[in-house]
Amino acid sequence: MPPPHSSAPPPPRPAARPFRPRAAAAMEPAPRFSFGVIADVQYADAEDGHDFWGRRRRYYRHSLRLLRAAVEAWAAERPPPAFVLQLGDCIDGVNARSGAAEAEAALGRVLAALGRLRVPVHHAWGNHELYNFGRARLAQSGLRSRPPPGPGPPAAPPGDCHAYHFCPAPRFRFVLLDGYELSPLGRDADSPRRRAALRLLREKNRNADLNNPAGLEEPQFVEFNGGFSRAQLDWFNDVLRFSDENQEKVVVMGHLPIHPDASDEVCLAWNYRDALSVIHSHQCVVCVLAGHQHDGGYCLDSHGVHHLTLEGVIETPPESNAFGTIYVYDDKMVLKGRGRISDRVMCF
Numbered sequence: 182m183p184p185p186h187s188s189a190p191p192p193p194r195p196a197a198r199p200f201r202p203r204a205a206a207a208m209e210p211a212p213r214f215s216f217g218v219i220a221d222v223q224y225a226d227a228e229d230g231h232d233f234w235g236r237r238r239r240y241y242r243h244s245l246r247l248l249r250a251a252v253e254a255w256a257a258e259r260p261p262p263a264f265v266l267q268l269g270d271c272i273d274g275v276n277a278r279s280g281a282a283e284a285e286a287a288l289g290r291v292l293a294a295l296g297r298l299r300v301p302v303h304h305a306w307g308n309h310e311l312y313n314f315g316r317a318r319l320a321q322s323g324l325r326s327r328p329p330p331g332p333g334p335p336a337a338p339p340g341d342c343h344a345y346h347f348c349p350a351p352r353f354r355f356v357l358l359d360g361y362e363l364s365p366l367g368r369d370a371d372s373p374r375r376r377a378a379l380r381l382l383r384e385k386n387r388n389a390d391l392n393n394p395a396g397l398e399e400p401q402f403v404e405f406n407g408g409f410s411r412a413q414l415d416w417f418n419d420v421l422r423f424s425d426e427n428q429e430k431v432v433v434m435g436h437l438p439i440h441p442d443a444s445d446e447v448c449l450a451w452n453y454r455d456a457l458s459v460i461h462s463h464q465c466v467v468c469v470l471a472g473h474q475h476d477g478g479y480c481l482d483s484h485g486v487h488h489l490t491l492e493g494v495i496e497t498p499p500e501s502n503a504f505g506t507i508y509v510y511d512d513k514m515v516l517k518g519r520g521r522i523s524d525r526v527m528c529f
């Protein structure tokens with residue numbers, strides 16, 4: 182969601198030529214592995230709409246076509262990406278207004294499109310998943326992407342938190358964070374977790390509409406964002422300690438951005454500072470990938486961590502796209518962006 186002062190989006194860039202990582206230079210080593218990234222598909226079988234400010238068009242139906250085009254492009258790569266990160270909000274909240282069957286059908290179409298890839302897809306849960314489904318249903322759905330536990334630190338935090346880690350190649354670990362563990366969204370109406378999240382939100386946000394950030398000292402305290410529990414942050418800290426001790430490089434992913442220079446101030450996780458301070462107390466994290474802020478963003482922070490917020494598919498015109506492939510080397514990650522997403526080299 183753009184802030185009120187944001188300008189019009191840049192025009193779509195022409196389609197890029199296929200990227201051939203091995204052909205770039207004869208002496209350059211081949212990437213260790215690659216993976217696909219995509220954010221905020223927000224599919225619904227509905228007419229186009231707009232963002233809250235009425236400034237950005239939302240292409241609800243076309244977003245599924247763009248997702249299918251992304252899948253085709255990934256499938257044509259040689260070698261294909263080892264996995265895909267779907268950074269959350271894969272279906273839009275408008276589905277829920279038409280009933281549970283519509284939400285299930287929309288999710289089914291998105292999962293079928295991604296399922297053509299035959300590689301693992303890791304799903305972050307965003308606010309729009311939680312507008313459509315409770316957490317219990319999500320945990321039974323195709324969006325529960327936690328792999329079987331492997332060696333190393335505990336596979337996931339306690340409770341129903343959708344956070345986990347996995348190791349796609351020796352000395353590389355990916356950590357998925359659940360930015361809506363603290364949130365009224367997706368919780369049963371009378372549950373203690375929902376009441377506690379609402380209490381916290383209302384302490385920080387006195388507006389009648391909890392989605393309204395006007396006048397807040399910490400504008401990220403709106404209902405369409407959420408936060409990390411202490412238990413999740415402690416678990417995250419344990420995972421990063423293990424990675425430090427084992428000389429691993431870590432990529433963190435989640436729906437919500439956690440650095441103010443890679444997002445507008447309204448789209449950050451409630452307690453983004455806590456997540457950042459865990460990251461900064463370790464050496465291993467090289468990159469944080471997020472969605473949610475549909476205009477995208479990037480910064481290299483004061484500790485040398487890259488923060489990349491992906492442009493959202495939902496606000497991408499049908500003739501363009503918004504996805505990418507990231508090629509991972511021992512000393513860098515090279516993003517080859519498609520459509521609205523720019524190429525980028527992120528050195529470690």
Ligand SMILES: Nc1ncnc2c1ncn2[C@@H]1O[C@H](COP(=O)(O)OP(=O)(O)O)[C@@H](O)[C@H]1O
Binds near residue numbers: 182394405
């Ligand atoms: N400044 C605001 N004041 C009040 N409600 C808002 C504001 N910005 C967004 N909302 C509402 O918050 C919800 C989430 O916003 P939306 O832009 O749809 O989120 P997302 O970017 O995740 O798609 C929507 O119902 C939207 O109307």
